[in-house]
Amino acid sequence: MEKKGVLIVVSGPSGVGKGSVLKELVSLKGVFISISATTRSPREFEKDGVDYYFISREEFEEHIAKNDMVEYNEYCGNYYGTIKSKLIKLLKENEVVILEIDVNGASRIAESFDCVRVFLFPPSFEELKKRLVERGTENEESIKKRLNQAFIEVKRAYEYDYLVVNENIKKAAEDILNVAKVESLKIKNQECRIEEFIENRF
């Protein structure tokens, strides 16, 4: 049987610390973070193939036409999405592939792709608010908006397979890695081993 990595789809509200946890995860052996494609122009410090795959609108629409986008959407006049052929290649080359996406994107991926969904959760409401305030990048109105959005997203955590609390970045990354490790132990992913054993009898 061809070896295949586990796809972990991670979502979580703004301020929960997705970036830090993903940074910790990518430092671990066998873990790779999936990169989105976009038609928007790169910002000053962004690199192609690191932050995004920066592609033209024509190229993006070609992927759509070839059914080669796992999910995509249009935001402020630009496309954002995950290229299916790139994701399949990543899963062949890595034990664990992490894909960070919002709740709507996660549910679209789960419709067509074998994956495990993890919802990254704040330790508490107060802590989430504190983290948003401490970022210092947003005014009160914008923080209020983000907290409201957080409630909408948290209500959809029930759609996910696992909930990981980001109390501590290292621990949260470890939990997500454990979810991936255990996924490969599931009977449905080990059927070949059972069949092999039974066939070996004769």
Place this chain on the structure above:
Amino acid sequence: MEKKGVLIVVSGPSGVGKGSVLKELVSLKGVFISISATTRSPREFEKDGVDYYFISREEFEEHIAKNDMVEYNEYCGNYYGTIKSKLIKLLKENEVVILEIDVNGASRIAESFDCVRVFLFPPSFEELKKRLVERGTENEESIKKRLNQAFIEVKRAYEYDYLVVNENIKKAAEDILNVAKVESLKIKNQECRIEEFIENRF
């Protein structure tokens, strides 16, 4: 919400190394092994409350009558089984409780108890045979019988949630512990946290 440990039910064919893996597991923090009750007499080095709970036939039948046996059976004129009230107490006191049992017992437990079933698997057919031969406690006929029984049991591995290969004792114990850790991250075991967050809004 009351904290409740995860019940891991472990089965596996004779010779797979259940004893060694369980011994490794019990040395880990927060892990406890469930002890069976029996009506047979203790052997020379067996201790009550360590190897088994040695109880009288009357006492055992009382547990049955009170619906206080999770599962039980009669073998060579003696009862063997798991006392429900003791198991519930263990789950309150420990993060992880391991219960080793055969395939029939495992399916009976799963009918009435929230648990995760792990099938301990040999690295290969040849390795299982080798382990049985190396034990030196059995003749050729008995080894053949045990291997036949192993095939019957392996075919029922599909009923389990996870398959852990005992290639290395430490690794197998670690895998089982990970299964338990990840179980507590499942959404169904974290619903309180989501509810708490949503209620905190106001």
